[in-house]
Amino acid sequence: MIYLELFLGFLKVGFFAFGGGYAVIPLIRDVVMSHGWLDDEMISYMVALSESTPGPIMVNMATYVGASQAGIAGAILAASAVVLPSFFIILLLAALFKKVENNRYIKVILGGLKPCMIGIILATGVMFIGKNCQEGNTVVQLNSLNTALSAFQVNHLNMFLTVFLAICYFGSAKIIKKGISPIQLIVLSAIFGMVVFA
Amino acid sequence: MSMVRDIPAVTADATTDIMNKLTDLFLTFAKIGLFTFGGGYAMISVMQEECVNRKKWVSDEELMNVTVMAESTPGPIAINCATYVGYRQSGMIGAVVSTLGLIIPSFCIILLLSAFLSDFLKIKIVADAFRGIKIAVGILMVDAAIKMLRKKTFKPLQRMLVAGSFLIMLTSGITAVRISSIAVMLTGAVVNLMVFLIKNGGKGK
Numbered sequence: 001m002i003y004l005e006l007f008l009g010f011l012k013v014g015f016f017a018f019g020g021g022y023a024v025i026p027l028i029r030d031v032v033m034s035h036g037w038l039d040d041e042m043i044s045y046m047v048a049l050s051e052s053t054p055g056p057i058m059v060n061m062a063t064y065v066g067a068s069q070a071g072i073a074g075a076i077l078a079a080s081a082v083v084l085p086s087f088f089i090i091l092l093l094a095a096l097f098k099k100v101e102n103n104r105y106i107k108v109i110l111g112g113l114k115p116c117m118i119g120i121i122l123a124t125g126v127m128f129i130g131k132n133c134q135e136g137n138t139v140v141q142l143n144s145l146n147t148a149l150s151a152f153q154v155n156h157l158n159m160f161l162t163v164f165l166a167i168c169y170f171g172s173a174k175i176i177k178k179g180i181s182p183i184q185l186i187v188l189s190a191i192f193g194m195v196v197f198a
Numbered sequence: 199m200s201m202v203r204d205i206p207a208v209t210a211d212a213t214t215d216i217m218n219k220l221t222d223l224f225l226t227f228a229k230i231g232l233f234t235f236g237g238g239y240a241m242i243s244v245m246q247e248e249c250v251n252r253k254k255w256v257s258d259e260e261l262m263n264v265t266v267m268a269e270s271t272p273g274p275i276a277i278n279c280a281t282y283v284g285y286r287q288s289g290m291i292g293a294v295v296s297t298l299g300l301i302i303p304s305f306c307i308i309l310l311l312s313a314f315l316s317d318f319l320k321i322k323i324v325a326d327a328f329r330g331i332k333i334a335v336g337i338l339m340v341d342a343a344i345k346m347l348r349k350k351t352f353k354p355l356q357r358m359l360v361a362g363s364f365l366i367m368l369t370s371g372i373t374a375v376r377i378s379s380i381a382v383m384l385t386g387a388v389v390n391l392m393v394f395l396i397k398n399g400g401k402g403k
Contacts, residue, residue, distance in 0.1 A: 012380060014272060014273060015272055016272055016379075016380050016383060017272045017273055017274075018269075018271070018272050022338060022339050022342035023342065023346075024274075025339060027379055027380065030378055030379050030380070033376075034376065034378075041332075044328075044331070044332040044335050044336075045319065045328055045331075045332075047335045048331040048332070048334075048335060049308070049311060049312075050308070051335075051338075053304060053307050054231060054232050054233060054303065054304050054307065055231050055232075055300075055301070055303065055305070055307070055308075056241070056274035056276050056277060056301075056304070057274070058273070058274050059274065059277070059301050059304060059305065060304055060308050063304070063305050063308040063309060063312070064308050064311075067308065067309050067313070072309065075305070075308075075309050079301060079305055083273065083297065083301065085272055085273065086271060086272050086273020086274070086277055087273075087277070087281050087293070087297055089271045089272065089273070090267070090268075090271060090273075090281040090282055090285075090293075091285060091290070091293060093267055093271065094281075094282055094286070105391070108394045109387045109390070109391055110270050110387075111353075111356060111390050112386040112387035112388070112389060112390025112391060113383050113384075113386060113387045114346075114350070114356075115352060115356040115357070115359035115363070115386060116359050116360070116362075116363040116382050116383045116385070116386030117346075117363075117383060118343050118346045118347055118360050119359065119360040119361065119363030119364035119365075119366075119367065119382075120363050120364070120367050120379045120382060120383070121339055121342055121343040121346070122339075122340060122344075122360075122364050123363070123365075123366075123367035123368045123371065124339055124367065124371075125336055125337075125338075125339030125340035125341075125343060126336075126368060127367075127371040127372075128332075128335060128336035128339060129333075129340065132332055132333050132336055158329075158333065161330065161333050162333050162336070162337070165333055165334055165337055166337050169337055169341065170341075182338050182341075185334045185338065186331055186334050186335075186338075188334070189330040189331050189333055189334035190327035190328070190331050190334075191327075191330070192330050193326045193327045193328065193329045193330020193331065193333075194323055194326045194327045196326075196330070197326040197329050197330070198323070198326060
């Protein structure tokens with residue numbers, strides 16, 4: 001049943017989304033892809049949409065997936081499921097903050113969870129970029145390592161834009177004090193997309 | 199607002215006070231939710247302005263503590279803060295009202311947009327813009343990971359966990375063998391716990 005699947009799927013996301021923000025994208029991608037709700041293409045649109053509308057990305061993405069799969073009811077279920085775990089954990093912690101903070105077992109468990117989360121985000125980001133630089137990435141489905149390697153043809157235009165935007169983004173931090181913000185990068189990429197792909 | 203009416207009325211005055219407080223909480227967090235893009239740390243500075251400087255609901259110190267707490271618990275930092283501030287002000291119902299206030303504006307916006315997105319994407323220039331955005335999203339994710347790596351000082355074992363989970367997820371992506379990222383994280387937690395227990399076991403507690 002779609003409602004139950006949405007609720008349980010996003011409850012899982014809510015439990016493991018340490019750090020919020022982009023950290024949650026791999027988790028949501030996992031849940032969404034395993035149910036076959038959306039493909040990578042739609043996921044990146046969804047990220048862009050969540051980033052360019054106000055509010056926490058995680059809630060925005062949950063709302064979007066829920067709405068696209070089961071209308072308003074789905075959106076409400078997904079959004080509340082993604083919030084519920086952190087809601088109750090914070091309530092609990094507000095009462096016993098000092099005790100829990102210094103518990104060494106909790107520290108050790110978190111110390112194991114967080115590095116993996118970083119590795120997962122990094123891998124997802126690299127895969128995103130890799131897929132973008134690949135020719136005809138909307139058509140080719142990678143089924144095994146062999147087809148992946150033989151099907152890999154570089155899309156020069158995308159590759160060029162990737163390198164260019166990366167240089168702009170990481171380089172700007174060295175020139176301007178705070179650098180380009182994520183939202184500015186998205187605006188910039190949209191403008192360049194319209195120009196380059198036209 | 200139906201929740202508000204469920205509060206047992208002690209006196210008429212007390213009820214009005216609670217109502218006003220809850221309305222204030224709801225509207226303030228709705229404002230924060232409506233005007234902060236990107237979430238995360240951007241929201242913290244707005245939260246500071248509203249909850250500490252203007253409303254004086256919590257102290258700077260307290261908000262810092264919540265941020266630390268939020269870092270080590272799942273969920274968006276802004277939501278964690280809203281829940282905490284609401285709870286401190288008006289208990290459980292305050293927590294509910296504040297969290298809802300933060301979520302509802304963006305929820306409505308996304309709901310509205312999601313209905314039009316696929317039609318919207320059929321327009322050539324919009325599709326081109328989104329092709330560009332897709333590239334930015336990849337860069338931003340790599341950037342998020344790099345920032346997290348820089349912020350934390352890791353022990354050798356933790357660095358191995360970063361590298362290990364990176365390689366596992368990358369292989370899983372290329373070969374299309376589906377490995378759940380939650381399973382990878384749980385494995386990391388178990389490995390870290392085991393190593394800790396073995397080390398401490400050797401010392402005899």
